[in-house]
Amino acid sequence: MFPAVRRIAAFRDSLSLGSLFLPPAGVSQKLDQGLDYERSVKIKNQKLASEYQNRTSFRIMKIQQLRALIETAETGSIHGASRRLHLTQPAVTRAIRELENECGVQLLERHPWGMAPTAEGMTLLQRARNVVRELERAEEDLSHLRGKREGRLVVGVTPLAGMAGLVEAFVEFRRHWPRVTVEFRELEFNQLTERLGNRTIDIALAAFPVNRGEAPGIVRALFAFDSVLVTRADGKYSGAKDLADLQDAEWIHTDVTDSYPEFVRGIFQDAGLAPPERITLCTSYSLFYALALKSDAVLALNLLALNETVVGRSFVELSIKPAPPPSQLFLLSPPDAQLTKPAEHLIDCILKISEVRAERLRIAAKGADCAE
Known part of the structure; x- marks a missing residue:
């Protein structure tokens, strides 16, 4: 059939x-x-x-x-x-x-x-x-059988996903599918879950803490990002050496669960200190980075964003332990769903790029261990 x-x-x-x-x-x-x-x-x-x-x-x-x-x-x-x-x-x-x-x-x-x-x-x-949408996918399948290369592909992403090899994968994908209409939609994790379930997006590339819980559908773990605490390079807390120096800081985060606030309160309590009074949730990423760049705030940032983005150069890493929980990059596709040919090809491109990047991270980690 x-x-x-x-x-x-x-x-x-x-x-x-x-x-x-x-x-x-x-x-x-x-x-x-x-x-x-x-x-x-x-x-x-x-x-x-x-x-x-x-x-x-x-x-x-x-x-x-x-x-x-x-x-x-x-x-x-x-x-x-x-x-x-x-x-x-x-x-x-x-x-x-x-x-x-x-x-x-x-x-x-x-x-x-x-x-x-x-x-x-x-x-x-x-x-x-x-x-x-499902009938549109069926029409695309028939079109591909006739040798045509058109179609529509909707990809859900979280902010970090754009820095984790998706650009390189998309460039490779475009070489084979130049006429497919592609939409990248930045969504929160809960929105990705909902839209994968109702099939309004084809696949998703999402990064979130590894203890976030089970994601929907078919889940492929690609690689993890270590995170560190940072603050504005020219800010009030750039020279902070321990948690006591950060009690009065504004701690901002994007975690809609209570995981990150619990982490912050926990490290202060373990150090015998009162937790900071200002732990602020901000789910708007543009506002989040504006606050981070314009105020004396402390935030968790993964090393990929810190070292490989223009925004990351505005922050300085704080030598505070323990570090925030790492984030894991996941490739998600709907459960029990037949993907279109373009969706399958983009997944292949993402997996290939992820293997290369994961190997680089392993080499970098070994180099850091040897240096210590």
């Missing part, structure tokens, strides 16, 4: 019958003028549901209807959806109304700020994105 056929068959079997095969559209319902908005929505849903239950025949949801729902939800307007889909606004409106009639519920509602999905619409929207 061809890859595209397997993909469609597997995807069809993974969904319940009711999520794709629904009764035909019926007559749209009119609501009394005097009803308030909340009551009118409730009555509309009741009528749609009643109409839905009375149907005896079935038909398949149209992919155009699902695309209309997705684009309207993402752009917040029928106008925005029509521009993305290259359709007229009446055509988009008609597709959404047909979908609502088929589902038996209202999927979108109008707000002062635009169109937004209802609770029922949000439930279908999560499935719809999966459906549309």
Whole structure:
């Protein structure tokens, strides 16, 4: 069986019958003028549901209807959806109304700020994105079998991943797939988990502490980065020799779990010192580095970023022990998923570059041990 056929068959079997095969559209319902908005929505849903239950025949949801729902939800307007889909606004409106009639519920509602999905619409929207993207992948598989080299590849990354061989891997990938549309999306770990699960990204390259917990899907550990404590090179704490000198410093971090704050409090308590009062979480990386460069802050930075980036030159390593937990670079792909040819090739490129970089790190570590 061809890859595209397997993909469609597997995807069809993974969904319940009711999520794709629904009764035909019926007559749209009119609501009394005097009803308030909340009551009118409730009555509309009741009528749609009643109409839905009375149907005896079935038909398949149209992919155009699902695309209309997705684009309207993402752009917040029928106008925005029509521009993305290259359709007229009446055509988009008609597709959404047909979908609502088929589902038996209202999927979108109008707000002062635009169109937004209802609770029922949000439930279908999560499935719809999966459906549309998976069918796009099937079309790409068929295209590749015909010898074409087009397609779309969405790669999720965490900030450190961009410094860990992805650039070199992408250059090699482009030599073989020059016409594939590639999107790199910087995401937090929890966002990567969610989007790998719903297949809105193809693969992910993520770096996080090795004790972060299990990552989703197929996980390949590539290599680890040692981390150190640093501060601004010309800052107040650049000459700090021990933890007592850093009690009044601003400790900033990007860890949405409590792992890093626990590490900071733990090393102070082990040294018989009161933990610092200012431990600040910042999940915006641009703001994080702005704070690090403009304030007298202490932060954990991996040696790769410290030694190989322009920003790293602005910091000085503090000789404070113990060092922060190391970070591990992981290559993630969705569970039980058939990847497209471009995705498989990019993974191969990443693995090859990672092997070279890991060997360099091993040689550097041996050299450091010999020097000691």
